[in-house]
Amino acid sequence: MPVIFGKAPGKIILFGEHAVVYGQPAIAIPVLDVAATARVTPLLGAGPGRVHVQAHDIHLDTLLSDLPEDHPIGAAIRATLAEITPEYTPAFTIQLDSTIPISAGMGSGAAVTVAIIRALSAFLGRPLPDEQVSGLAYDIEKLHHGTPSGIDNTVVTYQKPVYFQRGEALQTLTLSHPTHWVIADTGEKMPTRETVSAVRDLHDSAPETYDAIFAEIGQIVRAARQSLAQGDLPRLGGLMDRNQSLLESLQVSSPSLEALIAAARGAGAVGAKLSGGGRGGNMIALAPPEKVRQVEKALKDAGAVRILTTILRETT
Numbered sequence: 001m002p003v004i005f006g007k008a009p010g011k012i013i014l015f016g017e018h019a020v021v022y023g024q025p026a027i028a029i030p031v032l033d034v035a036a037t038a039r040v041t042p043l044l045g046a047g048p049g050r051v052h053v054q055a056h057d058i059h060l061d062t063l064l065s066d067l068p069e070d071h072p073i074g075a076a077i078r079a080t081l082a083e084i085t086p087e088y089t090p091a092f093t094i095q096l097d098s099t100i101p102i103s104a105g106m107g108s109g110a111a112v113t114v115a116i117i118r119a120l121s122a123f124l125g126r127p128l129p130d131e132q133v134s135g136l137a138y139d140i141e142k143l144h145h146g147t148p149s150g151i152d153n154t155v156v157t158y159q160k161p162v163y164f165q166r167g168e169a170l171q172t173l174t175l176s177h178p179t180h181w182v183i184a185d186t187g188e189k190m191p192t193r194e195t196v197s198a199v200r201d202l203h204d205s206a207p208e209t210y211d212a213i214f215a216e217i218g219q220i221v222r223a224a225r226q227s228l229a230q231g232d233l234p235r236l237g238g239l240m241d242r243n244q245s246l247l248e249s250l251q252v253s254s255p256s257l258e259a260l261i262a263a264a265r266g267a268g269a270v271g272a273k274l275s276g277g278g279r280g281g282n283m284i285a286l287a288p289p290e291k292v293r294q295v296e297k298a299l300k301d302a303g304a305v306r307i308l309t310t311i312l313r314e315t316t
């Protein structure tokens with residue numbers, strides 16, 4: 001049996017995080033410069049069903065049978081085996097690597113899960129279609145997030161820009177011009193589960209107030225979809241800034257995010273906001289092409305620990 005690889009990219013949310021958990025739409029894109037990889041190798045000479053799991057980044061080197069039921073890596077492997085129910089499971093090692101920063105709003109958990117499902121299903125001779133991969137990954141996302149919207153598993157599985165709304169069929173985006181998105185990491189880790197749960201507490205304390213904020217974010221996302229289709233950069237920038245203000249009202253921003261956002265705007269970005277769960281992790285800025293280098297430099301000078309620029313190409 002050959003060695004089999006599975007791979008999934010990172011993701012970044014352009015508009016609509018948190019409100020998307022409450023049924024509003026959101027826009028997200030894959031980030032192909034970072035990825036999670038799973039490598040499955042047969043364990044020759046070991047008895048059937050013996051599964052060795054290695055993830056050096058998180059110092060994991062163990063047998064699947066020793067991982068707790070709710071461990072997301074163990075759960076992803078078990079869910080894939082349960083989905084395929086092979087008549088015979090050969091012993092194997094699954095080795096996980098990722099260049100996606102953890103707890104930073106870039107979909108690292110979903111990408112690791114998707115890489116596992118892809119590699120393992122291929123290893124067992126039954127590569128699963130995207131819809132099934134995304135569905136299985138969503139179940140595992142619940143262990144990471146509690147109440148995920150499903151946007152992370154969707155973007156990293158389909159690997160294309162999406163206009164996502166919970167419970168609705170996947171919609172792609174029309175893009176008339178290339179846009180340059182500069183992503184900068186505060187270096188502060190914050191699990192999405194925590195911010196999603198904090199927003200839930202806020203919402204439960206005053207549902208009408210927070211539903212109104214979510215609805216306004218939904219309007220921003222709809223307008224952003226239109227602006228992307230028209231290539232209207234100034235309007236997109238304004239929408240990002242307004243989305244950021246509303247995320248501040250949800251109390252998911254942070255001083256370090258705001259310092260980077262201010263630096264990007266000061267260097268010529270047309271708009272900037274936090275991205276993902278917030279209270280740390282990454283921010284994103286939309287830069288006119290001629291300002292990209294300036295924005296990157298300003299972010300570096302303002303303390304970003306990692307900067308990545310991704311170009312969203314026009315659709316034909």
Ligand code: MEV
Pocket residue numbers: 013016017018019020021105107145147148149150151152192196276277
């Ligand atoms: C996480 O990438 C985005 C959130 O909206 C949570 C979710 O959609 O599951 C914060």
